[in-house]
Amino acid sequence: MHLAFVRSRSQAGLAAPDITVEVHLGSGLPGFQVVGVSESTTRQIRGRVRSAILSSHLKWPDFNITINLAPTEQPKEGARYDLPIALGLLVASKQLPEQSIEKREFFGELGLDGAIHPFRGCLAAALAATQAGHECGIALAGASEMATLTAGRLIAAPDLLSLCARLRAPDPEYVPGVSSLGTDIPSYPDLSQLKGQPLLRMALEVAAAGGHHLLMTGPPGVGKTMAASVLPGLLPPMPKKTAQELRLLQDVAGVTQCSAPPFRAPHHSSSVASLMGGTARALPGEISMAHGGVLLLDELSEFPYAVLNQLRQPLETGHIRVNRAQCQHLYPAQFQLVAAMNPCPCGLAGDPDSRCRCTPDQVRRYRQGISGPLMDRIDLHITLHRPSPEFLLIKSSPNASYSSDLKHRVGLLQNHQTERQGCLNRELAGDALLKACQLKSSTERWLINAASKLSLSARSTHRRLRVARTLADMAESEVVAVPHLKTALSFREASFTDDVSAF
Ligand SMILES: [Zn+2]
Incomplete structure (x- = not known):
């Protein structure tokens, strides 16, 4: 029987649901059709796969070829099924033994010369395959990093012919992992760069x-803006799960891999689509690319109201649901929001020279553009003024690394919070x-009094x-x-009060 079934995976957010590529070689006039795919896409698939097979000195089966990607409701875009389709054709035409694709999944696009290329989201697919207990056949490019991240048994080759040779071998060579992942570690400005702004620091x-x-x-x-870019440098290394999710997001978005808080x-x-996610290919947006790190919205009041309103869901749940016509993608988006805005349209309100x-x-309208529920989710509101000119001339020590000293302390503090209450x-x-605040009754009375005097809402x-x-x-106090x-209440005040400096 001229039939072959090859396993692969599609993409839905960071998940990779399985897909079976079914290849049938029938009698009759030679032809090529992919079930449920438009004619032009079918022509493109045939063109790529046929050229790759012929360039690899293999034989194109002269049959009436029917290909089905099951389950049929999965979207079938792009060239991600080229490699499993080619292997299915080779198995169905007896050019490759059936055992060579057993308990294995295949991910790769094919070049016209038979070269295998990785695609966006390949890492999520390889991870899911490894978790299902399957081996993977993938492109050689980036295979070592993928082996380290998935801890799976990966068989990699630069082209279709070499991959066939490796699949036929009784003991295939698996890609070894690397001891350290070569990633770009971004450098963020040091805290010492913020001069004359004790409240901001x-x-x-x-x-x-x-x-x-x-x-x-x-x-x-x-x-x-400088202050916002200092913040990621103060954050401790991300938890393992967050770091892995960020890697998967970066792979899906096709950006440089990085393990530091973004x-x-x-x-x-x-x-809206580029911020929240869901461009034509349902790629993750900026808020997801800030997962585990910092998202700066500079000139907050200039952002469209619709965007700021949509931020509420990810701020509350830590993920964003991106709806497309055929599918719904869920991307993690747990970020620390830093927003900056001018006090009025000209930016000079509160200036000593007035x-x-x-x-x-005008000022009221300017500030009204920001949704109230969004403001409710921002714990720290501070008002800044220009520092005195003499502060700007103070030279910071060339080797100052306040950020790295503080980062260690922040890590300890965050660990303590997670141990005490299971969250930050x-x-x-x-x-x-x-419960976490453990307020004494005298402190409670003070707070109720202060809240009513300042007309604070709940x-x-x-x-x-x-x-x-x-x-x-x-x-280091367990009791608030x-x-x-007093210090928490003074943060929003216009001036840097004695209470804050005394802390
Ligand atoms: Zn103004």
């Missing part, structure tokens, strides 16, 4: 320690927040409590006391 330390989202309001040139700063003119000419109505302080809510009070919990952690609450 303090806020960054608190944001890093408790994982809090941060909103900075201040005139242009006070170091908001820093993404999309422009406010970016489209050069701002914006009307109160940022994620505390309701009873879990009150959500707003909880935001300050979460920050106070982190401040207490930084002071009045000084921690």
